Every structure is written in C-alpha cells, then in structure tokens.
Amino acid sequence: MSMDKNEQNYLQEFGASSAEKGGIHCVSIIGQVEGHQVLAEDNKTTKYEHLMPLLASMEEARDVGGVLFLINTAGGDVEAGLAIAELIAGMRKPTASLVLGGGHSIGVPLAVAAKRSFIVPSASMTVHPVRLSGTVIGTEQTYNYFSRIQDRIALFITAHSGISREKLLELMHGRRDMANDMGTVLSGREAVDCGIIDAVGSLADALDYLHSKIDKKKEEKRG
Secondary structure (H helix, E strand, C coil), rough: CCCHHHHHHHCCCCCCCCCCCEEEEEEEEEEEEEEECCCCCCCEEEEEEHHHHHHHHHHHHHCCCECCCCCCCEECCHHHHHHHHHHHHHCCCEEEEEEEEECCCCCHHHHHCCCCEEEECCCCECCCCCCCCCCCCCCCCHHHHHHHHHHHHHHHHHCCCCCCCCHHHHCCCCCCCCCCCCCEEHHHHHHCCCCCCCCEHHHHHHHHHHHHHHHHHHHHCCC
C-alpha cells in the first residue's frame, strides 16, 4: 500500500509511521538523542521535543493499538533520554522495542522502557558510567552530581528489566572491553543473558508480540 503525501511528510519529520485503526504505530529512535543543545546539522538525531508530544498523542489516539520502537542509537542527552524512557514506560498501550545495530549508553533505558524488549543477534549495547563532554569543575560536588545521575539511570534500568543493580554496576565499570574508558559492550545474546533485554528476536517477533497483546485487549473488551 502506497503512502500519501501527508504520511510521507509525517515519516520524514518525526521518524514515525501513522497507524491504521487498531494497528501498530512505529517510532524510530536513531542517531543521537538530542536534548537542550542543538547538535550539528550533519548529525542524525532524535529530537525529544518531537518525540514527547508524539508519545502523548499516541497514548490517547483510538486508532493506535500498540507502538513499536525501533532503536539504533549511539546515546545522547541523559535528561532527554530519561524523559522519553519514562513516557514510554508510562504508556498503557502495548509497547515493544527492537534494538537494531546498537542501543548504546542512554539507549539502554530507552530499550528497556517498553513492556517487551527484543534485540537482533547482530546488534550490540554499550553500558558505561555517566560522562560529560566539555569543561567540568573537578570538585566533590561535581562527582556527587555525576553519581546521582548514574543512580537515576541504574534505578530505571533495573526497574524495567531483569538485571540486578550489582550486575549493572559491574558492567558499567568494566575495564575489559574499552582501552581508554570504562564500560562493557554486549552482543545481542549477552544483553539477554544478563537480563537487560527480554529476548533475542526479529521484527516479526516484535510485531507478533504486539498483535497478541492488541488481540487480547480486544477480547477483554468484548467479553
């Protein structure tokens, strides 16, 4: 089925597809998650000021039965990423995420925010401590600030996945995978084995999950 001009513009502007009645709405989280600072034009970004109202409208829309989040992100702004993740986690409608390519850094809480998370075998996820580019003041208050942000991220991830806090912090501070940094790079299977992601799967698996949940809701309304 071909898209009309309005749907093409919608896809180009928001990285999301409109859904038929009772169907699945697709949202992409790609490139870098852009926060309060506007990134350079040559960066592929997901803009939080676009995504946040879009998620709210999808939650209210009668013609949206479920939402699929396609994730291929290098990370980005922590505050914006957590805000989007909280909105996803707070949706009543069926949601699923599928990590393709990479779900790095703040992409981890975005992936686990959905009610069911999938990752393709060839994808990877990088778990690392909070980092900040630019000039920082090397004081105890600065380190405490970083620690509190990291605690927020860890709390969200452990609340929406099967990984323990102890294991997550171990992965964050790992030294085996990165020569000049701390953190751990996980393959698709490793992300599932440690409890971050629910299952290794494909696009078809994610769609099957959403359709099953949508059908179940329809049966509950009828019965």
